[in-house]
Amino acid sequence: MKQLMPAIQSLLGGPERGTVMSLRTEDIEAYLHVVELGGISAAARRMGLSKSVISKRISDLERELGVSLLQRSTRSIRPSENGRYFYEQARAALRQLDHAAQTVSDAAGELRGELRVLAPMTFGTRWLSPLIAAFARAHPRMNLILELDDKLVDVGYERYDVAIRITRLGDSSLIARRLTVSRRVLCCSPEYAARAGLPQGIEDIAQHACLAYSNSPPAHVWAFAAGDEHGSVRSIAPRGVFTANNGEVLRDAALAGQGLAVLPRFIVWDDLHAGRLVEVLPHLPPVDDGIFAVYPRSGFGSVKLRALVQYLQASLARPPWEEPETAGSLRLLQGGAS
Known part of the structure; x- marks a missing residue:
């Protein structure tokens, strides 16, 4: 689990932000959808993208993190131990980012x-x-x-x-x-x-x-x-x-x-x-x-x-x-x- 902490700190804007890796929001969101919907096909339908695009985004994210996030079999796909931890932290981080953006927008009197x-x-x-x-x-x-x-x-x-x-x-x-x-x-x-x-x-x-x-x-x-x-x-x-x-x-x-x-x-x-x-x-x-x-x-x-x-x-x-x-x-x- 320790090998994921630098990535999580980067995602959350911690002290190592900008010095470890670059995580793309679209890759993270693709991963969250795969976990929540239980498969790449369902995530592709939800996001309006092809399965190949979703697969590439997951692969890019795993390569950037240096760990495998998903356990794949012929019948199912589910998060690994590292993947489950990353899912929980990433979901919370994106919610924090969304809340921060809305707080700033509130000051301008508009919803976004x-x-x-x-x-x-x-x-x-x-x-x-x-x-x-x-x-x-x-x-x-x-x-x-x-x-x-x-x-x-x-x-x-x-x-x-x-x-x-x-x-x-x-x-x-x-x-x-x-x-x-x-x-x-x-x-x-x-x-x-x-x-x-x-x-x-x-x-x-x-x-x-x-x-x-x-x-x-x-x-x-x-x-x-x-x-x-x-x-x-x-x-x-x-x-x-x-x-x-x-x-x-x-x-x-x-x-x-x-x-x-x-x-x-x-x-x-x-x-x-x-x-x-x-x-x-x-x-x-x-x-x-x-x-x-x-x-x-x-x-x-x-x-x-x-x-x-x-x-x-x-x-x-x-x-x-x-x-x-x-x-x-x-x-x-x-x-x-x-």
Whole structure:
């Protein structure tokens, strides 16, 4: 491990800076991506480069350091002992450099530097991307990176500055800031309602074909407000006939008459308004989710991160999918409901 210390001191700007070696930021970032994503191919896709370029950058970095950073096999690639130590130190050093650059920029009254945002696919494409684009236009010195993925990832390890999550937030080591509420709706197509009828209570749902979201653990448990004065919640395990890891796929299945689905209103609000889908049991709605910005505690003092979160909170204070005229149009085909 001692053989790496001069390189780390050089990277961090220590007493031997400029006297030992010259490390290139692009080589270090390529290495960080390889470690975090578990391979050269994935790192190349993330950085928009060819695999040969990533391989050369890793080789150049190892040659400059004089050690092997990666252990390669036919099935996997992972950091060596030296590589793991260098990864931790280099990641921390780059964060320090970014913080220093932002501190200097703050004095000039502008936001700059890179900000990596992770968001769910459907919410990202339908609602978040225009907001991020407008924020980027207002801050041209920033390099905003928006990546969409429905999988739950380790925000800090994957080097995202902030992740947008739609959930009922539990205990977490991350800082969470609520952006808005995500109301959910039990719905189906008019064709399914005419063919199978509609449940008159939560217990009747078990007799129906249901569509499940596989990225929500457990995938086949739905929670509903019980409608009593205590705010109780009732959970059921419906009969799943179709499962997908994307809300728009489930919406399409519901539109095709395949069964009942619990979906966010931000996905189905226009279908409900147009009558392509109908709300089921509106007086016993599914439990709401929250839409949160979550980020590691190391980002707590970031001015650019705080600016983005505050902008999103203001932009989503009155979400368009919760407009009164939309909510008022959903009481359709509901036995006994007006």
